[in-house]
Amino acid sequence: MEKQRAKDKVPWSEVYPAYLTEPGPPTSDHAFDLLDSMLQFDPRKRCSVEDALAHPYLSTLHHVDDEPECETPFKFEFKQSDLTKKRLQELMYDVAMGFKN
Secondary structure, three states: OOOOOOOOOOOHHHHOHHHHHOOOOOOHHHHHHHHHHHOOOOOOOOOOHHHHHOOHHHOOOOOHHHOOOOOOOOOOOOOOOOOOHHHHHHHHHHHHHOOOO
């Protein structure tokens, strides 16, 4: 990663210009702000799940009384030391095919 050249950030309004022209409430600033906070490369700078749920963009979905917290850490049991790129692709394909209508 250190060998990658630095790139300027592309504004979300350029990435998703149609989002700004769709009818509805002016939530694009909130949506873009939430994306910025969730998509930080440095995990120490990313927002927490709790922060994301409390964000104004998710205000209509945020219900403190109906948001249980996981008591044990999530385990990536699928992680295997012998997991090759090809095997990972196969697993991802299998999952995607599970969504087929």
